[in-house]
Amino acid sequence: MENKTPVTLKFLAEKLKMSVSTVSKALNNYPTINEYTKKRVQEMARDLRFTPNKSAINLKERKSRIIGIILPNLLDQYFTRSIAGVEQFAMQFGYNVIISQSHDEFEKEKQLADMLLKSRVDGLIIAISKETQDFNHLYQFEHMGIPVVYYARNPSFNLNCHKVLGNNFQGAYLATQFLIQRKHQKIAYLGGPKMINFTHDRFNGYINALKDNGVSFNTELVAYTDFNKENTIKAIQNLFSHPENLPTALVAFKEPILFDAIKYLKSINHPNFSQIECIGFGNNAFISYLDTPPVASVEENPESVGENAIKLLLQLINKEIELDHYQKIMVDCKLVVH
Amino acid sequence: MENKTPVTLKFLAEKLKMSVSTVSKALNNYPTINEYTKKRVQEMARDLRFTPNKSAINLKERKSRIIGIILPNLLDQYFTRSIAGVEQFAMQFGYNVIISQSHDEFEKEKQLADMLLKSRVDGLIIAISKETQDFNHLYQFEHMGIPVVYYARNPSFNLNCHKVLGNNFQGAYLATQFLIQRKHQKIAYLGGPKMINFTHDRFNGYINALKDNGVSFNTELVAYTDFNKENTIKAIQNLFSHPENLPTALVAFKEPILFDAIKYLKSINHPNFSQIECIGFGNNAFISYLDTPPVASVEENPESVGENAIKLLLQLINKEIELDHYQKIMVDCKLVVH
């Protein structure tokens, strides 16, 4: 099946003994083209499987109808779920989506940003890597008039940018309040890496829920970990090391980490294990398979976060919102009781 | 920050009072350009943040250095894991990757294929949707000389194409053999949707392991389900409905389904529950949190499947392998004991 000559407009035109412009117009259903001519052209195009070259169109139109997404990790369900929200809306408005993962590395993120810039995406949605402190690779986009929406992960506080974020404060507040209503007074908080700045918001939600409900706060009930299992165990050991302040409940910043914690407590046969009630962020589908599941989960609605991000981005692309009129959208969490 | 004039080669040339071609050559480090000129051009390009327009280059070079990936679902860890293998290798050879999900719908898959075709990807890696029977949308690629590698999911038997598949036969064989070695004689097989054709391979692996080890086969020990929990429960009820043929072990085609099965058996307090040993395909990371985990998992090495797919695709792109010299690569599974 030789294919020396790609099927282009010119090729069709030669076959049909017409001009390239007529062929183009016929295919695009211009009203000024004779019906019979249209038929001929369109049939020939179909038979020869003519496929318009998007690069040529992009070049001409000076836009690509492509949205770029950069996210840290496709193995994290939060992000894959968020994509669904983006995709659906983008498609609906005639945009395609390029998904790429930074693996939480700054260098990789920069590389991906450059590639998307060269591809002249019409907009970028990004959840920054945990290493990202410098934003030059992203400023470039705005410098070229390409809108960027930061989502899921909050960049440094004083950065002027468009953001769509989960309401971490409210999520942690809900969780803590729920546990208080279940008569817990010693509620521990297990936080995440401090450089991920939603850690603070969640902590504040926890603190405020305590305060608003008249439960006293105790630093012995707070510990931090990262995504490393051993560090989580250390943190848990810490939390449970004060006999006069033994936690009866636990709020954790992320579910898999919570699972590690539960597993550990169970493994050491913690005396009050069966009374301890836990809540984590995530609402992982696997919870239904656990024998000692968390009492509830903070559902972060990542699809909705993605949807809000793409909606905002499309408004920016269509200039319904000024590029430098920075928006901040918060998506509320929901408490799901198991 | 106005940006009326996009920074193009022409723009740079005017600024520098040189010709466009000189600028182009300088940026591409042509040996025929004076060192001093190069310096000037490159500095100016950097200062003005010149970013080459990929559409223009694609048009000129008649290729995009982009690989398209279509897969059914980003929520399935098998597929997201497989992407890692593809990405790494593609990047290394200067290719970028466009990931898109068909949501296991034929129409969506067709739509995505068309868009990738228009984008003139240099190659396509696809795990077909479960609805895909017709392959015209994929033939188009080969018709235009663009190689396609089918991976993870096996298209209909008599389709001539390049394939990279998990060795499902071997995986099921390993699992069954392992259970036999642990003295099981009544090993049930829980298969998946019949239209997903690896179901047959796995069943054959099961059968052959039985035969090779002198264990008799019994149809009462075989049932099929899909991804619906209720159907799984029905299948399990079926398997355990013959008192004279009660399974003591179970091989399941996919882990989440196996978890449903285990959960059900536990919920009804099946008398010999604690003796039953199970193995499923997947090796899900959450297994470590289960109280009654499968005794082992069939690790399908999706990263390796992805890696083999991209390697093959690159060979096809580089014409190291003829487009119509169809290849079939099998990636072995590994048994992981928990």
Place this chain on the structure above:
DNA sequence: TTGTACGCGTTATCAG
């Protein structure tokens, strides 16, 4: 060593 001219595939303008 640098510049000129052309073409990649498409669409839009304007003339016929």
Place this chain on the structure above:
DNA sequence: CTGATAACGCGTACAA
């Protein structure tokens, strides 16, 4: 109703 022509941004033979 149809066709010639220019332009989008870039790379490269060929000319100077």
